[in-house]
Amino acid sequence: MANLYYSQESHGPFETYDLGDFDLEDGGRIRGLKLAYATFGALAPNKDNAILFPTWYSGTSKSLERAYVGPGRALDPDKYFIILVNQIGNGLSSSPHNAPVPFNGPRFPRVRIADDVRAQHRLITEKFGIEKLELVLGGSMGAQQTYEWAVRFPDVVKRAAPIAGAAKTAPHNRLLVETFIEAIASDPALDGGWYADPHAAHRGLRRHAKLFATSGFTHNLFNAAGWRALGFSSVDDFVIGFVENHFIQQDPNNLILQASKWQENDVSRIASGDLTKALSRITAKTFVIAIEEDGFFPLKDIAFEQAFTPNSKLKRVSSQWGHLALFGVDPGYNAQIDSHLRELLQS
């Protein structure tokens, strides 16, 4: 049964770039790796206006477009050539749900953030001939990819803005993501990932959504009924209509693959586990941006990594939406983030 969520109708228009067979950090291989991406604006003749923005967990290029891209925004297509790239496993790029037999579903190979970044590097060089990126930015798992970009390709990344994310997944964060995976995996309808109906395990996805909501938003959002701004009538109405609705349309194996990448995220692998040494490779001018109320990636943890990042500043934004302000639902957050990104782009 096809999953219409991952269609051009729902998330397009997007293009795909075929990288052929792609060997992975953990030893697997994706046959015919395809990266899906959407671009906005025009690449300047001297190719000095390109911005790369990879997706967060469960997001697509469409999610990023809606929340961050537009005339008058910091990411203005009138000025920049903006590439929104879909991480491996997100459903638009090669993913468990669209991989050909026998490497399909739960047999999709293990992928790391570094694989995404290496594949994205090939996309920008081979497809667009871009050698320098004015800015790499991303939120949450997008921040993981941003850090990996800045560490792995310091000569390419001129500016970096990891938002509400980490260079290396902290122990608490790893445990939190484990609860997300377990919420899905515990649904008997998942059948070890061999479900025939892509929506069979919706109960597990709904439990996962509730966990996501509990840590992803702030206590204060619920105390102040801030969800009313989106037109919902009650906490349940909001959790079902906004959060469950977001996840039940997606493929459980895709989400589990992304979550496992999230857990394993660690830029220090390039330096044999030495995080300080890995971060010292960064030459980009970097704004490490924290959401002060973030329940996934606390300010303290973000500041810890920023302190080891050369040429970086810690920038703070505040939102009662917490981590999930990333979604672009809070005009206050959007204005703060645009202000930081403008400052970075103009520097």
Add this chain to the structure above:
Amino acid sequence: MANLYYSQESHGPFETYDLGDFDLEDGGRIRGLKLAYATFGALAPNKDNAILFPTWYSGTSKSLERAYVGPGRALDPDKYFIILVNQIGNGLSSSPHNAPVPFNGPRFPRVRIADDVRAQHRLITEKFGIEKLELVLGGSMGAQQTYEWAVRFPDVVKRAAPIAGAAKTAPHNRLLVETFIEAIASDPALDGGWYADPHAAHRGLRRHAKLFATSGFTHNLFNAAGWRALGFSSVDDFVIGFVENHFIQQDPNNLILQASKWQENDVSRIASGDLTKALSRITAKTFVIAIEEDGFFPLKDIAFEQAFTPNSKLKRVSSQWGHLALFGVDPGYNAQIDSHLRELLQS
């Protein structure tokens, strides 16, 4: 199959007091309600040294004894007559797992915090002839009972110390507890509560334990590997050996009943939903104690209710163990809490 966790061997010595048939706030009735309790110290001839301490979620009188009672502690049996009382549904007092057919298991009636407090009031008056309590205190769900005591029986409670809890469950907290319930209820082995083997649904209990650990401890406890203080070897070793081990021994229906009480907790029912009016009934000298790092009951929420509590002070303690510092595992927390309790008792 009997559950040996709830035995005198594991949690005794404890006594039980039989209240006969007990009508509940929500319309049900417990036939032959038994409250289990343990006492320490001797009741003074003029009965002016009694302290009441009800249990938290999943705790027993033995948990409280180990963490808070002893010579040299604020709750010193050489000075005070300390009654540790087990909340309804905790497995020692009347509970789903020990209730006679047909009101057993998932057919155990709905219970509210106010039912506990009314039953406890009968225990102290009928069994011990106590008319004034020097102090009522409790952590988490024990704080809920403490607030209910102070609101419902202002003439009995001379001092109150709700620790890391709320007079009325906040919307976020309610959602969090819903995720706990769903983690258990989603285990097919629960069979709607009709499991024959009390440990059949251990997978759900283990998931529940992991959620509890994720919000109950702080990010920093994991970052700093603070669990090493308890002798564990890794995060997994700690989560399994400490948190899963705590819950898998308990009865799922008992936990779900307690959790539903937690969700419905609301002192304002006595004042037709007016929380300020309900809290204004309090005459006890009250220390509202918050754990600054608490992920279940944030400082801000606790301070909000304290502000409406007459004759009260907000007292803060700090622990990287977060909410679950209540368990008594952090000597620093124990010293801080004893200091506040001594100040309150001496006033």
